[in-house]
Amino acid sequence: MDLQIIRLLLDFGLMVLIWVVQLVIYPGLCYYKNEDLGNWHKIYTGRIGLIVGPLMIAQLVVSILQIWEVQNYYTWGSLLVILMIWILTFLVFVPLHNSIDPNKSCEEITNSLVQKNWWRTFLWSVLFLGSLGLKISGYNF
Structure with a gap:
């Protein structure tokens, strides 16, 4: 599998993940009681970190490898x-996640x-669309 396909998959995965976080997870925090929010938030950040951490590291590594192969507006951008x-x-x-406090209103945290x-x-959406556009256009490094 070439770097362009790997990059496309990483960009797609991170874009889907961030949209789920944006539209489902963050707004859903208000459905927890204030005393339960602190407990759930610790569990959530640990679990989401296991997913997003390796994806972000892989995306960074692949983008550096792409620059190693070809230096152009896309790779540097x-x-x-x-x-x-x-x-x-x-x-x-x-820091924002670390400041989550069960004594603060949920609306304040979520907003x-x-x-x-x-x-x-x-x-992340721009990154995915850029990778997809390159793949569709047939541009190869």
Whole structure:
């Protein structure tokens, strides 16, 4: 399997995952009682980390390998977008998740997560559409 197909699959998987998080998981947090939210959130972050962590690492590694093969607007641009997602994840979302407190209103927590997460949703969607467009056009590295 070539890097382009692997990259397409990784981009697709992360795009689907972020849309599920955006439309189902984050809004669903309000359906937990405040005292249960803290317990569930610890379980959720551990489990989702097992899925998203390896996918994000693999996406970064494959994008670096693509730059190694060919340096063009797509490879550099997609690496830049991936780095932006990493920065958002670790500088915005990890602290935001760590600040979840059962004493805060659920609406406050959810609104903040959903509003800020549109950036990652958009960026991962752009990455997938770029990879798909390259594949459809028949462009090979």
